[in-house]
Amino acid sequence: MKRRFSGVSFYLVLLLMLLMAYRFISPPRQAVPEMDYNTMVTSIQNGDVKSIEIHNRIVRGVTKEDKSFQSIIPEGAEDSFYNKYVQPQVEKASLKVTGIPEETTSKWISILPSLLLVGVMIFFWFVFMQNAQGGGGGRMMNFGKSKAKQLKDDEMNHVTFADVAGLHEEKEELEEIVDFLKNPRKFVKMGARIPKGVLMVGPPGTGKTYLSKAVAGEAKVPFFTISGSDFVEMFVGVGASRVRDLFQNAKKMAPCIIFIDEIDAVGRIRGAGVGGGHDEREQTLNQLLVEMDGFGTNEGVIVMAATNRADILDPALLRPGRFDRTVTVGRPDIRGREEILNIHARKKPLAQDVDLKVVAKRTPGFTPADLENLMNEAALLAARFNKSSIDMDDIEEASIKVQAGPAKKSKVVSEKERKLTAVHEAGHAVVSRLLPNHDPVHMITIIPRGAAGGFTAYLPDEDQSFMTKGQMEEHLVSLLGGRVAESLVLDDISTGASNDIERATKIARAMVTQYGMTKELGTITYGTDDEQVFMGRDFSRGRHFSDETASMIDRQVRAIIDHAYTTCENLLKENMDKLLRVSEALLERETINRKEFEDLFLGQAQPSYDPDKGDIFKEEDISERAKEALKESEKKSADKLAGEDNKED
Template structure:
C-alpha cells in the first residue's frame, strides 16, 4: 500500500479526480444564450424583457415569453440616450426590473490560479520521475551514493557452503572468516587478528562469485555486494564519493562483509596509462586504499574481492593490512569435478548407465561453469530426442559439443577435401600414438564442428602439473603431424594447418625465451614476462636483450621447429601403412573413438572395398564390440586432472 502512495499511480489518480470535479461543477451552470444587441433592443421595444442587469457595457436579462436567459453587449458606437429612456420608461411602469453592479476587481490569486495549476502538474510529474529513477540504487541526483546491494543476515539466501563442491580448501579459508564473525572471542583471546581483506583469484568460471554468495548465506551478517565498475562514472569525484559512502554504510552495520566483484576494474596499477595522477579511476583507487587501511578504523568490516587478473592490480592494494590473504580458486581435479557433477545432476533424471566418475575423467580442465553448461546441454539434447532420461551417450555428445561445437553433418564436402582432412587428422593421431610421452588418442573425426574441419582429441592418463622439455618437443611433433602427412601422401599442403603452425611457433618461442630450454642461449629468460595491456607501459617498456640476441633467438626457434618437422617426417615415413590404415578408417566411419582408432592403428580393421559396402548389421556388431572394449579401457585407465588437448584445424589456440 505504501508503494502505491509513492508511485505514479497515486498522483495520476488525484489528477483525474480534480478534472472530474471541475467537469462536474462546470456542467451544472445554467446555459446562457448570447444574442446581438439589435435582437435585445427589439425585444426591449416589444416589452418582452422581464428583467435586465447591467455590468459595465455587458447586458444580462431574461425574456418574458420563453423565460430564457440571454446576454448581450452594448457597442461603443450606440448612443445610450435612446436606450436609457426606453429602459427608464418601462422601469417606471414596472414592466421591467433593472439591476446593476460595479465591475468587480478579479483577485490576483484567481488570476494566477491557472498558472499555479500547470506548475503544480509539472512539479508532480518531475517528483514522480525522480522517485521512479531512484530504483536499483542509481539515484539521479545522488551520484555520490554507493550502489552496493545490502543482504541482511535474516534474509533467506539459497546458496550455502553445502552447495559448493570441489573447493574444499577454499571453503576452509572462508569458513574461518565466517566463524570469526560468529565467534570472535576465541580468536581475540589468542591475540589473533582476522584478515582485513580476502582476495579470490582464479580463471573465469571457477566459482569465485559463487563462493561469495555462499559466504553471504552462511555469515548471517549484513553483506554488501558491488561490482568494481559501479564506482567509476563520467563525473569527476563520483567514484571516491561512492567508496566513502560504502564504507560509512558498512561501519554503521558492523560487523559486516563487503564484496567487490571484478575489482580489477578499479584497482589497476597507478601510472600505467597515458593519463596522469588525476585520473578518475586512480582517485577512486586512492580512496579505496585509504578506507581499507588508513587513519580511520574499520572494526568488524571485512573486504572480499574477486578477480581473474591479479597481475594488473596495484601493489599497494595487495599488501598485508589491506588484502592480507589471497585464495586461489583454480580448476577442480577429477574428484572435485565428480562432486560438481553430482551437484548439477541432482535435479536431472539420469539413466542407469551414467557413470559420474567416467565423466569426471572425460572432462579434464573443465571449470564449474563448464560442467554446469555441460549438464544443461545434455538435458537440452535429451529433450530434443524426446527421451525421458539423460543417457551416457548423450552426455558424451554434449562434452564434444561444448569442446568443439555442433557437428555439421549436412555440410557438403568434396571427396578431395574429405581425403585431405582424413590424412591430416590421421597424421596427428598416428604421431601421437608413436610418441612415448604423448597422451593417448580419445577421438578422431573428419566431421566438421564449429569452425573446425576435423579434430583429434587427446586425453591425459595421469596428473600433470609441469611440462618437461621432452614433452614439449613431442608436442611440437604431434602438432606438425597433419602438415607432414599432407606433404607425404598428397604431395601438397593446405591452409588447414594454420592453427597447428601458430601453436608450434608459440611453444617453440616459449621454450627459448621463457623456459630457457635452449643450450646455445643458456639459462636465461628473455623479454618481459608480464602480460601488461596498458598502452602507456608498452611505450615505456624496452626488451632486455640486443638485436644480436634477437637474431639468435629466431635461429634457435627455427632449429627447434625444423628438428621437430624432420622427426615427424621420419615417424610417418616409417609408419606409412598405419597412416593409410587410419585415414581409410576415417573415410569409412568419419569418427573413430579410442577403440576403433587402436584397431585401425594396429591394422585389425578390414578396410577392403567389399567391406566398405557392408551392411548396417555388420556395422552395428562392430560398434557393440567397440563398446565393450571402451568399458574395459575406461576401467583400467588412470584418472587424470590435466586439461585435454584438442587439435582444431581452423579454430583459435587451445590451452594445454
C-alpha cells in the same frame, strides 16, 4: 523509490511543458463576424437564419446564405430571446437550434483548468530540480550512493561450504574468517588481528564469487556485493563518494562481508599513464585504500574481492592491513571435477551407464562453470530427444560440443575437402599414437564443428601441473601431424593447419624465451607471455636484450619447429599404411572412437569398401612420395610379421 519518483517526475514535467506549448502556440480559431443583437433578432424573425448554437449568452449561427455570425444576448434577456423569437421559428421548422441559454459562467472558473495545469507543472519542475541539484540531502541523480546490493537470506540460497566442491584447501583457508565472524571475542581475547581483506585470485569460472557467498552463508552474516566497475563514473568524485557510502552502510550492519567482483577495474596500478586509468579511477582507489586502512581493530567488516589479473593491482592494495591474505582459486583436479559433477547432477536423472569419474577424467582443464555448462548441455540434449534420463552418449556429445561447438552435419562438404580433412586428422592421430609420452587418442571426426573442419580429441591418463621439455617437443610433433600428412599424401597444403602452426610457434617461442630450454641462449628469460601484457605498465618498457639476441631467438624457434617437422615426416613415412587406413576409415564412418582407432592402427581392422565405388583413395589421389612410403611401410610390416612367425616356430 525516490529515484523512481524523480524519473517519473521528469517525464511528467516534459509532458506538461509540451501541452502548455501546444496551448500557447496552437493557431487561434478563425474569427467570426459579430452581429448586433437587434439585427440578429430581426433576421431570425424574417427567416434569414438557418441554424443557431447557444452557449450561455453567446449565440453562433449560420444564415441561409451560409455566412457565419456571432452575437451576445443582453444580460437578463436569455429567456425572452428564446421564448419570443427562437421558439416560434423552431415550431415552423425554419430554424435549427443547438443548446439552450444558461447562466453565464464566472470568468475565474473558465480559466481555472489552465491555472491548475500551470501549478502542477511548476510543482513537478520544482521536485525535479531539487533531486537534480541535491536538494533534501540527495546528490545529483543519486550518483554518490553506493550501488552495492545486500543479498538477503532468500537470495543467498543458503550457500555453504557443503555446496562448494573441489576447493578443500581454499575452504580451510577461509574457515578462520567464518570463525571470526561467528565468534569474534575468541580472537580479540588472544590479541589476534583478523585479516581485513581477502583477495580471491584465479581464472574466470573457477568459483571465486560462489566461494565468497559460501563464507557469508556459513557465517550467516549480511553480504554486500558490487562490481569494481560500479564505482567508476564519468563524473570525478562520484566513485570516492560511493566507496564512503558503501563502508558506512557496511559498518552499520557489522559483522558483514563486502564483496567486490572484478576489483582490477578500480584497483589498477596508479600513475601508469597509458591504459592506467584516469583521475576518477585513481581517486576512487585512494578512497578505497583510506577506508580499508581506517578500520578499527576487529571492527567486523571483512572485504573480499575477486580478480583474474592480480598482477596489475596497485601494491598499496595488497600490503598487510588491507588485502593481506590471498586465496588462489585454480582449476580443479580430477577428484575435484568429480565432486563438482556430483553437485551439478543432483537434480538430473542419470542413466545406469553414466560414470562421473570417467567424465571427470575426460574433462581436464574444465572450470566449475564449464562443468555446470556441460551437465546442462547434456540435459538439453536428452530432453531434445525425449529421453527419460541422461546417458553417457549425451554427456559425451555435450563435452565435445562445449569444447569445439555443435556438429554441422547439414553442411555441404565437397569430396576433395573431405579427403583433405580425413588425411589431416588421421595425421594428428597416427603421429600422436607413435609418440611414447603423448596423451592417447579418444576420438577422431571429420564432421565440421564450430570453425573447424574436423576434430581429434585426446584423453590424458592423469592431470599434469607442468610439462617437461620432451613432452613439449612431442606436442609440437603432434601439432604438425596434420600439415605433414597433407604434404605427404596429397602433395599440397591447406589453410586448415593455421591454428596448429600458431599453437606450435607459441610453444616453441615459450621454450626459448621463458623456460630456458636451449643451450645457445641458456637459462635466461627474454620476455613474458604476450597475453598478460598490461598496457599501462608494460607499454613504455623496452626490450631487455639486443637485436642480435632477438635474431638468435628467431633462429632457435625456427630450429625447434623444423626439428619437430622432420621428426613428424619420418614417423608418417614409416607408417604410411596406418595413415591411409585411418584416413579411409574416416571417409567411410566420419567418426572413429578410441577402440576403433586402435584396431585400425594395429591392422586388426580394415575399412570396408563398396565394390561399386572401388578404393576410396584412387591411384591419382596419392602423391608419388606417399606411394613410395606406402611400399616401404608395407614391406616393413610384412618383415615384422614374418619375424614374429619365425619366433613362434
